[in-house]
Amino acid sequence: MSGPSGSGKTSIIRKLLERLDILFSVSATTRPPRPGETQGVDYYFVTTEEFEEMITRDALLEWAIYSGNHYGTPSDPIETETAAGRDVLLDIEIKGARQVRALRPDALMIFVTPPSNEVLEQRLRSRGDTSSQDIASRLMIAESQLKEAPSLFDHIVVNEVLEHAVDEVANLIIDSR
Numbered sequence: 001m002s003g004p005s006g007s008g009k010t011s012i013i014r015k016l017l018e019r020l021d022i023l024f025s026v027s028a029t030t031r032p033p034r035p036g037e038t039q040g041v042d043y044y045f046v047t048t049e050e051f052e053e054m055i056t057r058d059a060l061l062e063w064a065i066y067s068g069n070h071y072g073t074p075s076d077p078i079e080t081e082t083a084a085g086r087d088v089l090l091d092i093e094i095k096g097a098r099q100v101r102a103l104r105p106d107a108l109m110i111f112v113t114p115p116s117n118e119v120l121e122q123r124l125r126s127r128g129d130t131s132s133q134d135i136a137s138r139l140m141i142a143e144s145q146l147k148e149a150p151s152l153f154d155h156i157v158v159n160e161v162l163e164h165a166v167d168e169v170a171n172l173i174i175d176s177r
């Protein structure tokens, strides 16, 4: 699953994990933790050296630099779970999604969008944990992502009302099984 930061993707994912038997892929990142985030649950927070070591070991299914930080998906849980026939949910940005599309043609690719740019900006500002500079950078990324989304993703889900978006994504996952 991909979507601009502020699209509400994280809230959708939280609800999906309560509802469906699906494993969340915990990514590695060099971004510092935000208040309330837990090591090993939200992310594996690592140093740049540790991240580079993971790349060298070929331990990442995909990785990308987003807004100045490295983010990557550890391969092992994906291989193990999907080999056992279970679903894994990835929350990744678009460069990573492109890599997953190429590496795992069986992946169900969903893009979540906010109803408008104005709503996106409001959501980012109301989070209160992201600097103005970071908000501006994330808004620019969102704009370019929206242009590419239709050619890369199987489905685009507009997150206007959270519960409706959760229902829609849950149904897409169930239907694809």
Ligand code: 5GP
Binding pocket: 002, 003, 004, 005, 027, 028, 031, 062, 063, 064, 066, 071, 072, 073, 074, 091, 092, 093, 094, 095, 096, 097
């Ligand atoms: P945030 O810093 O807001 O948690 O995440 C920033 C962006 O990085 C989000 O779009 C999120 O989907 C993406 N992201 C998180 N984990 C990964 C990952 O493992 N790989 C890639 N390519 N992107 C990720």
